[in-house]
Amino acid sequence: MTNKDLANVIFPDIDKDIKYYEDMYPNRDLKEGAKVTRFAPSPTGFMHLGGFFQAIIDKVLAHNSNGVFYLRNEDTDQKREVKEAVDLIMKTLEDYDIVPDEYEYNDKVVGNYGPYIQSKRKEIYHTFIKHLIEIGRAYPCFCTKEELDLMRQKQEKYKARLGYYGRYAKCRNLSIEEQIERIKNGEEYVIRFKSLGDNEKRFFFDDLVRGTLNLPENDMDIIIMKSNDKLPTYHFAHFVDDYLMHTTHVVRGEEWLSSVPVHIELFKAFGVKPPKYIHTPLIVKRDGNGVRKLSKRKDPEATMSYYKELGYPAIAVIESLMTIINSNYEEWHTANPDKTYLDFTYSPKKMSATGGALYDLEKLNNISKNIISKFKADYLYDELSKWSKVYDSEFYELITKYKDYTINILNIEREQKKPRKDYENYSSIKGLIWYMYDELFFNEEKSYDFGTINDKEEIKLIVNTYFDKFYNKEDDKETWFNKMKELCDSLGYASNMKEYKENPDKFKGNVADVSTVIRVAITTSSQTPDLYEILKLIDNDRIAKRIELL
């Protein structure tokens, strides 16, 4: 009895060999230096910000080197799989315009290195595992959960390293006869990798972010194939897929750093070169006095859908992530305003290796405000329309009914060298311009705060005098403002701020107080864009109705 017999008992139907697949997936025809990256999420039902963060890096890396960025669905944990997860992942990548060069979705396969779904690659994994068994580097393990628990307890008691290795690996030395017999008896088993490593020995490993690391060799006989569905574990699938798909750069979270010795030994067992690794910092958030990993349950901002619901432009989210990816990004972007983030040369060495990057929503808001302020009004309108259609149907109907009017509102203080920056996302817009719509203005609970002037009669006097005697929709801005000053003079308010400051007692108030009254009377808010523009957009009869409410 030989290992070959064992391999045939375990995989009687596998008739291909490694070479077959190596020939099937030859080296990619790319120019020197082209990087092949992949986004490899497991479909568990939501898209984590951290995964997206990695996808951006993958995309930038591939784009910059004329390489390939592909999507691989890591669905080997069928227990955790959520059906719609794949749709969500694809949709998110589409929303952010980072659709991979190669992927598999809804029976559509793009690219020559598929299948890109791990559950469809079973035969390939089995072929590689069979090879390992044949050369004596993998074996069936019959240990039950209870036995493993017992082993762990023993290890804890004697303060030994935890895990299945060395003398604790009791199935590694079973005779082939016994192995075959137990399999034929229908015993449950997993396949373990037979490690040749020595935990006392160390080797050097280059992580592109952290530099050269000195790590202990792996000596764990890790599970490479699970018992129930015969699918590989992450470690083994990582080796097979990234080898066959010719990934050059693996971008993954730093939680994988401690598995590096395992992965290196796997590549070594097949005599092939491992890819380069970029272990990214985890994205954390402040929690009391400490920081912790962003959690999908506690932190809404951990999920990509959060940004969509609030209506952040996709590019704003990407840009804010870019500032974490490489902090010289902003400087670069200011120096190269016409380029996009895809043109930026990402350098892993410059990436912070700090325990965790704190994702800062304030920063996002700032970036987003700047980006939205540069949109043309009709583009903003289209985006707002798309967003509100899904998340605020009432507002959607309103802006659809008054499309041109809405565009005009959005255009206030926009067509200028330094456009106004007050919309941080689409969901905040309604709260800032609601008063422009009579449907909202006359139906919402309102409270007026006129600032320094609060005598009712005085307020009415100011407003009535202004609209009866001074206001004219045809006026240009300068005339308009001069009339505002005339109004002040006629009612005993200072039209000149300097004069007022020098001699406040001589006046009832100043031009700022008066314009605030008019502003609030029409909008209820003292914080609005340019009053002149606002008044221009509201017809006189609508203005009259608003004055009646005072």
Added chain:
RNA sequence: GGCCCGUUGGUGAAGUGGUUUAACACAUAGCCCUCUCAAGGCUACAUUCAUGGGUCCGAAUCCCAUACGGGUCACCA
């Protein structure tokens, strides 16, 4: 507990032995401008790089120890 990674301001961080009196950006505060707000302009914000020791003429930068934070040790990825 073993192993691994990390520790510069409120935040992201630049910085790899002297050009650092520690960049840039966000946030915060103040002033200016101003019909409001936003924007913009100006100014302030780490005498110090977790702590302690060492090497050196010179250290945030190199070495050692300690502390603290994180990761990992699953038939999850």
